[in-house]
Amino acid sequence: KYKMILDLDTGIDDALAIAYALASEECDLIGIVGSYGNILVEDGVQNSLDLLELLGHPDIPVFTGLPHASTKDSFEVMPISAQIHGKNGIGEVKLKKADRKPEAMSGVDFFIEAAHKYGKDLVIVPTGPLTNLAAALEKDPEIAKLVGKVTLMGGALTVPGNVNPVTEANIDQDPEAADKVFRSEFPLTMIGLDVTTRTLLTTKETQKWRDLKTLAGEKYADLTDYYIDAYKVTSPYLGGCALHDPLAVAAAIDPSLVTTLDLNMKVDTEGPYAGRTIGDETRINEPALLTKAAVNVDKTRFVDLFMERLTTLFSK
Ligand code: BDR
Ligand code: CA
Numbered sequence: 001k002y003k004m005i006l007d008l009d010t011g012i013d014d015a016l017a018i019a020y021a022l023a024s025e026e027c028d029l030i031g032i033v034g035s036y037g038n039i040l041v042e043d044g045v046q047n048s049l050d051l052l053e054l055l056g057h058p059d060i061p062v063f064t065g066l067p068h069a070s071t072k073d074s075f076e077v078m079p080i081s082a083q084i085h086g087k088n089g090i091g092e093v094k095l096k097k098a099d100r101k102p103e104a105m106s107g108v109d110f111f112i113e114a115a116h117k118y119g120k121d122l123v124i125v126p127t128g129p130l131t132n133l134a135a136a137l138e139k140d141p142e143i144a145k146l147v148g149k150v151t152l153m154g155g156a157l158t159v160p161g162n163v164n165p166v167t168e169a170n171i172d173q174d175p176e177a178a179d180k181v182f183r184s185e186f187p188l189t190m191i192g193l194d195v196t197t198r199t200l201l202t203t204k205e206t207q208k209w210r211d212l213k214t215l216a217g218e219k220y221a222d223l224t225d226y227y228i229d230a231y232k233v234t235s236p237y238l239g240g241c242a243l244h245d246p247l248a249v250a251a252a253i254d255p256s257l258v259t260t261l262d263l264n265m266k267v268d269t270e271g272p273y274a275g276r277t278i279g280d281e282t283r284i285n286e287p288a289l290l291t292k293a294a295v296n297v298d299k300t301r302f303v304d305l306f307m308e309r310l311t312t313l314f315s316k
Contacts, residue, residue: 127170
């Protein structure tokens with residue numbers, strides 16, 4: 001069994017990623033690191049604690065990550081994030097507050113400790129900015145070679161970004177951190193907008209969770225419907241909401257869900273393209289190609305798996 005760590009900016013699709021990980025018997029979710037992006041870091045940590053409680057896993061530790069991108073003086077949640085995920089990150093849905101606090105150890109130290117303890121059995125799935133992972137790498141560069149794999153949600157290679165024509169939100173928050181991770185020896189898979197915007201959910205599916213008449217089914221239907229409504233405004237041509245973050249978890253567990261292209265990637269850190277994920281021309285002829293960039297996805301198989309797993313989890 002894999003040991004999995006999620007590094008989330010707990011908004012709505014991050015909440016769906018937590019549920020997917022908990023519903024998957026192939027992996028043990030050993031901890032959640034809280035990041036910023038859709039929300040401030042402390043709100044994301046609280047959302048993760050509350051969601052774990054709702055889903056019957058108050059035992060899984062939650063660690064606080066770094067508060068904002070190292071490159072920016074201050075961090076404010078983008079208005080578009082509040083529009084998509086709600087001001088509280090989970091579609092204005094109210095959850096019972098967990099009666100515990102995050103762990104005292106930092107998220108960065110948790111990454112380092114887990115890499116040494118579990119080695120190749122460890123799978124890291126970041127679905128927010130890469131600030132925490134880059135900081136862990138800087139503190140202990142050895143971890144890149146130790147871990148089994150890093151499957152991240154972020155970037156865009158064959159489609160435009162969602163912040164501007166070249167940048168995707170998670171990478172856009174901290175391009176320097178992302179560039180460090182892409183240039184490192186982490187065994188990396190990039191699950192970008194190229195594939196995530198092909199995996200869609202509609203209210204037809206969330207109604208199935210509502211029909212379960214359980215608290216988890218009802219809360220998850222409410223928060224996902226908020227996200228589906230937001231997508232009707234921001235991306236009406238899609239016909240549903242994109243399952244960005246849960247696809248990263250699913251592809252970490254079953255890589256055959258996506259088709260990948262082996263590349264050496266970089267992230268532009270300055271100039272008009274800052275935040276762009278692109279092949280690195282200076283490493284194009286290196287024998288070791290470090291990133292598997294997903295360019296296609298078996299969307300039917302994924303959405304079926306997603307519905308099967310989450311519906312079973314919410315019916316408990
Ligand atoms: C990514 O940005 C966040 O808003 C989502 O949670 C997802 O991780 C999509 O660009
Ligand atoms: Ca996210």
